[in-house]
Amino acid sequence: MAEGQNQGRPDTAAPAIELTGISKAFGPVQANKDISIRVMPGTIHGIIGENGAGKSTLMSILYGFYKADAGEIFINGNKTEIPDSQAAIAAGIGMVFQHFKLVQNFTVLENVVLGAEEGAMLRPSLAKARQLLTDLADEYELHVDPDSIVEDLSVGHQQRVEILKALYRQADILILDEPTGVLTPAEADQLFRILARLREEGKTIILITHKLREIMEITNTVSVMRRGEMTATVKTSETSPEHLAELMVGRKVLLHVDKPKANPGEVVLDLKNLRYVDEQGVERLKGIDLTLRKGEILGIAGVAGNGQSALLEVLGGYADGTGEATLKGAPLPLAGRGSDGRSRRHSGIGHVPEDRQNEGLIMEFTAWENMAFGYHHEPEYQKNPLLMDNAGIQAKAAASMERFDVRPPNPKLKAKNFSGGNQQKIVVAREIEAHPDVLLIGQPTRGVDIGAIEFIHQQIIDLRDQGVAILLVSVELDEIFSLSDRIAVMFDGHIMGERMPDETDEKEVGLLMAGIVEKAA
């Protein structure tokens, strides 16, 4: 689908964006090193790289958030200074951030106008914007009700508002930073249709992502970044995912995990009629029955928001559920005393949470303090009844970080100073080294770079082979398929069905995720 949609502009036209020799350092860290790139008009140009490769820094320079230490920016062939985002907008650059910058309780219209109002009174601007919005919607198939309140919109529609904001400011060049990170597969497909449409209309799009599939699907050209350097720029039609992965990581990568067959043992965790009502009174879990055996990986597939997070919260001990649960034959309390996270850990349930930055780690704590987090009341971490054994924890943390290849292997560094992949390795290391019987894992590789994904997947499989029962929740279907020994699909708080990965395919699981049970034999 990448070929043929280019408007056929000759390559000799001035590039929409040309960066030459861009360098940027933060203290001793060289985030961008002598980067040059040409983005041709009317194309979708992908930029891929691992976390911390410098993609976001480069785009921040282009959008005027940072000033480059060296290098020049040319827009449509003209040398341009971009000291702030106002200048970027004036130069026709629009940016759609990974985390939307929308006022939640404003309408779509108000959000689009915000910051671009003309005159003291709001009404004329709004009327003008309404007309323009209708035109844009027709032109690019970007339909959003201008009078909806933003917080009522789905994530996919909120993203459209962000795109509309950029177009309203007459952007010819759109930068999208990890746009599909928060979207369901269906929403992502819609986004790609919109992007293709924008390209047809002559817009230039820069797509920043670390998902190879997206690059292959939509871009014309792709640039690869590694450790602050631009390592290659290739035509998408002339490359392959394996080749790109190799360029990103600098070595060959196993995209598919080779794993020996599982030997499931006795049932470790048994859930019957598990229910959970959240604080807003919404029933998130509507009677879940699941069994989890020793030495198997049970993958929970589902579109985000169908109860998988609630399942982890109840099992992880920070939400109160009802129903029956047994752990190794003994009843597991789902509410009240003995159902908090600390008791869960004590009884052998480890948990790699979905949101490592807000739950799994204390960002202001050092790595070694985080290595004890959640387990810091366990006797092995105490020096005497009063004081913690900080020296012991530090030594243990240093050894764990070495084993799990956390970089840099410095236990005294604060968690916030590690890259996403290395933060995740810290969490995974902590939970694995506590030797749990059951390990709950939520989105193990969300926002994690390819090298670390490979490593974390291998750790999960090794753990399974040691006889640990693993419950894996992931919105990445690829991940569910490559890791799971058994797949359960969740939809609207129910388990829609269980399948063995070699007896099903993404299509069938996709239908279950949408709540459709096929009446096949």
Next chain:
Amino acid sequence: MDKMPRWADVALIPLINILLAFILAGLVVLAIGQNPFDMVYFMIKGALGSTRGIGYTLYYTTNFIFTGLAFSVAMHAKLFNIGGEGQAAVGGIGTALVLLAVPWPHWTLALPFAVIGAAVFGAGWAAIPAYLQAKRGSHIVITTIMFNFIAGALSIYLLNGVLKKPDQQAAETRQFGDGAHLPTFNEMLSPFGIEFSKSAPVNFSFVLAIAAAVLVWLLIWRTRLGYDIRAFGNSESATAYAGISSVRVTIIAMLISGGLSGLLAINVVMGEAERLILNFVEGAGFMGIAVALMGRNHPFGIVLAAFLFGMLNQGGFELLWEMPGISREMVLVIQALIIIFTGALVNMTRDPLERFFIRMNKRAG
């Protein structure tokens, strides 16, 4: 990677802030026709120029250590306890009750009980706002401010009623008696042949304050409870994941904070006045906030900041005597300027300084 060397962060920034405060205060003094260099000279001389000056400085320092520590413990749990003033006042009631109830034979016996009385009453006064915050979500800033007023009213009521010394006009209790007399520095140091001013109110409580600083340091950085408190203060969502009870941490952190505020009464009520008087806290509860801010919520920093503010307090009073051209209000203006610059505006100089260091680093490497 931190952008600035640590020494600059903890030492250079406060130093620059103090300097800026004195420059501005100097301009104010200049504007009313006085010599700013005289002001600095008399303030420092008043605070440190004699054992009497030092004695007063250390007496105020003791107060500020207690209230600074109190604020910092709550702050580690991201609880802005602005009620140190009221908690100290109620701690005073606790101290007085303990010391009035029993004819104590010796201060070594009286002190532990007085400490318990002060801490339990101070903690008790913090307990209600803590409970309301933890269980009902009432904001701790609002409730602790209100509790300051209630504490003030309660003190007036008690000191004009049941606690009032009979047959007398003044709203104060009777003297606690010789058995509850804490040794002053004069009494503590004379056996070693050191002459220390007899009139200076600094007493054994200073030792207690330093011990409290060490204990707070141990608590925050070496115990499970301290770990829980810091974890809760940094990320509430993460504490739910870890199974740390937010209710428990909120209440315990506030109890410790209130207890430390209450200990101020040991210095002032037991050590200095030797009876309970009205308004003995004299703003030290609020000053603790500035002390903790400047000390970056670290006990060592708090001791240093408390000493600085103690100097300021004492030096300011001396200024009244030495420079008749400077009124009491002007002294308050100078003190307030220094508090604003070192406490509230502590981050003002950070950004420019950070940029400066980044530039230096770039040039060097």
